[in-house]
Amino acid sequence: MDILRFITAGSVDDGKSTLIGRLLYDSKSILIDQLEAIEKQTKNREDGEIDLALLTDGLRAEREQGITIDVAYKYFSTPKRKFIIADAPGHIQYTRNMVTGASNANLAIILVDARNGVAEQTRRHSIITSLLGIKHVVLAINKMDLVDYSQDVYNNIMIDYEQVAKTLGLKNIKYIPISALHGDNIVDLSDKYPWYNGDSLLHYLESVEVHADINLTDARFPVQYVIRPQTEELHDYRGYAGKITSGIYKKGDQVIVLPAGIESIISKIEIAGNEVEEAFAPQSVVLHLKDDIDISRGDLIVQKNNQPKTEQEIEVLLCWMDNKPLIKGNKYLLQLNSRVVRTVIKDIEYKLDVNSLERIYEFEKTGLNDIVKATLKTASLLPFDSYKDLPNNGGAILIDETSLVTVGACMLQ
Amino acid sequence: MKDEITNNTNHTNSPLRVRSLDYLEQLESEAIHIMREVAGQFERPALLFSGGKDSIVLVHLALKAFRPGKFPFPLVHIDTGHNFQEALDFRDSLVEELEERLIVRKVEDTIKAKQLTELKGKFASRNALQTYTLLDAIEEFEFDCCIGGARRDEEKARAKERIFSVRDEFGQWNPKLQRPELWNTYNGKIHKGENVRAFPISNWTELDVWNYIRRENIALPSIYFSHEREVLEYDGQLVAISKFIQLEESDIISVKKVRYRTVGDMTCTAAVESDAETLDEVINEIIVTKTSERGETRIDDKVSEAAMEDRKKNGYF
Structure with missing residues (x-):
């Protein structure tokens, strides 16, 4: 079981919050009291149906205005994965929030309204997805119920989006026709789409391979903190604490400390106090060097033969x-x-x-x-x-x- | 060291092991990274320790982040005076074992010194008054960062809070003026008088915490497991009988087998009926349970939809 972090891009009108609510609801991640709370709020509204979008709008101002202002993080799990959703607002005046949400995402779900197809904001969300280097994209074509579940509509949007993706260099795009409101193809495939033989959205999210996205080649280790117990028994202990952001470090590796450019050799690697032979991204570790050199927070330890x-x-x-x-x-x-x-x-x-x-x-x-x-x-x-x-x-x-x-x-x- | 931390990294030494982390290892590494950012960026940090499971997990993570060194921060307990004795005993024995510094500041003292008005009523809670004691402690020790065990899955307002959350000199959180927080880069720069609340386990859910406690074999206060207790059934919730709540003649007190999912004030933390005596049994119950942690056991969050947002704006954890 691992973690998939994804962002959802799309405006309120595209049904983004409803989609997230649907994922949480159908994967049974919403608990009774949370449901009761949103039912209570829904009663004060005119339409009367349970509004799944209310599950994600956390701040009072957002509920009052019916919009998402800030990035909200939501969590759910299936037996296969833990999911972290960064729910970011879609309007252009919240571009920075989308950039923030996208910065840690493995995958982006970009929502389009089947009636409107690839719109200006679809392009914008895709541009940000590409700028932030998100490696996997789902184009979720929503509100299929409002276009009579038409395969032509789906195909045309797919053809249009291929063009956008090509210009931006986006790869690994998955096209999924959905209705967030009715739950079509979210957790289970709906029989209203006999022409669609791909995955349901959740099934795809559970199975998309993301571990390969971690770079294990170019080793980078930013020093966060120097551990120096300075006790009698550990008088000479000097460990560099940090998280390996990419690559692998092994005992005996020839390393160089940047920006000073001082060379040394890894004499010991510890994880939570236990000595190990090697460590890899994204582990938090303590490195020890053979030579007594002046290293402090902000320095970067890299392999001598692979430098930034x-x-x-x-x-x-x-x-x-x-x-x-x-x-x-x-x-x-x-x-x-x-x-x-x-x-x-x-x-x-x-x-x-x-x-x-x-x-x-x-x-x-x-x-x-x-x-x-x-x-x-x-x-x-x-x-x-x-x-x-x-x-x-x-x-x-x-x-x-x-x-x-x-x-x-x-x-x- | 070996006594303090269960050795669960054996498998990293196996040459056959695929170089990947499972979800708990990823969460752990992220949390350690955040703690070390606090240690690296602040002059006088503190770890807020309540004796509850989340703060016990924080202590465990701090051991992994900083041993064999000492913690670069003291543990700070804001004591409402309405604690479960089991949690206090656990706190004291843990601190003794760790040989780390514990600072206790009592809400009782703040109430006296500042002539604060306590809430009245059946379950008069000091939960809100904790904020005053906390802010006084921050001022007294000049803490620039307080590490807390809050999680984003607990509540909707928390779902939007940053991992490094800047508070003004009144301890207030301004949800509309949050700093953007990108990648794993945390901006802990603050002006004098401001301070940061850092939340290393932001991305953990209740179940993640329990699974981690099981995997790491972390000891917890006994009240997290099934025990017999005198309780009052009130509005669908079970409240422990203690000298801190006001009983009326019509109240029906019964003895039930219960456990706690969260450990806070005796006045505002409700118990759940349970036979779960082991971690496995507790986790099984949580997996099948249909009520979320705060809703089931926090009497104070139901007051209004925006209850947590309001308290956080006022300097709450």
Whole structure:
């Protein structure tokens, strides 16, 4: 049994919250008191039916306005998998929330309304899915009941979307016709779709292979914390605690500590106090090195024969997440895993139209939810990988030095 | 070390083992990573310890994260004075075994010092008053980060809370001004007076916690298992008879075999009827149960639909 993390993209009108409610409800993950609570709320509404969407709208403002503002995390399990759903809002003014939800997802479910087909927002959700490097996509064609369960409608949407996917380089796309409202093809296949011979949505989610997505080749280990008991019996104990973000480390490996560039050899690996011969991503471990060198939080331990880039001038795709605009020449803090460096925005090259993927070279300002290509200059060397190749060592956040708020997400190029 | 942590990583040494983690190992590694981020980013963190199963799991994870070193934080118990004695005894013996520092601050003292008004009524709870004691403790020790055992599956407002959740100097959570939290990168930068609540087991469900306790063979206070207790049946819930609740003549007290799913105040934590005496039996009951953890055993969440959101905005855990 492993974990699948997925994001659902689509607006309220597409039935996103209903779909999630349906997955939880039909997989028996909703408990009586939660149901009672939403039944009670539904009674105050006009239509009277149980509104499964209420299961996911957690904040009062969201219930009042009937929209999803923030990312909500929902959990359910089947005997095969534990599922973590990041339920993110779909409107363009919440692009940053979708980016946030997408950053940890193995898979994206993109909802389209069968009546409307591939719409502007479908394109936007797909662009974000592609930018964040999500490896698996389900195009859930919803409200099939409103188009008479038509195979033609399904086929046409599939043909349209293939074009979008091709432009964006999205692969592994699964097309599933559903009705979230009626539960068609969510957990079980419905007999109203005799022409559909694929999986139900849940069956696909249970079986999609995601372990292969973990990179076990390029070893990266950001040091989070140095364990030094400094007791009499453990006087010389000096362990580097962290989580292996990718790759494998073995006792005896020749390693190099970046950005300083000091070489050493792994003398011991511990997991929860037990010595092991090797460890792999995403394990949290303690590494020991043969040489007594000065290593602290923010350093990166890698294999000598497989090193990341170590540079100070870095091109990034940047999703801006703050109400104040991003300003060229301003200084920010850049945090990549445990390393924090000061950085200045040297250049903003173009803005990406998230609906069309067009590059806009002339624009007034970079505001909330904008995605731009920018060049950063860091105050000290930063070891990193291209987000496309190794997202775990290529995704960084920008922090405003004065408000200390996270203001941007950077995909290093 | 070996005595404290059950050795369950044997299989990682097997050359035949596929290099992959199962779901509990993934959750464990994520939680350890979060704890170490707290240790790496903050000057004066603390671990909020209630004696309940979630905070006991946090202590277990801290052992895995920091041994053979000492914890880089004290355990802090905000004592309402309405605790189960079993939970207090368990707390004290655990701390003694760990040789870690425990700080206890009592709600009783805050009530006296600040002339706070206690709730009245049958099950007058001090749950809300804990917030005052907690904020005082944060100020007294200048804690910049408090690690808590909250989980997102507990409640709808929690489902939206970040793993690093920034609170203002009044301890308030502002759900509309949450920092975006991407990848596994946690921004713990704060201004003086603010503090962060960090939730390492955010992504665990109740069942995950129990399965982890079973796998790791973690000891729990005895009240989590079936025992006989004098209870009052009230509004479909079973409340333990204690000096903290007000009984009326019409109340019918009975002795039932019960266990607890959560351990909080005696006044606001309800028991469930159960014969489950072992972890396996408890887990089996949870799998077939049809009521969620908070709804079944928390008397205080039913008050209003937005009860938790309101309490969190006011500085609650």
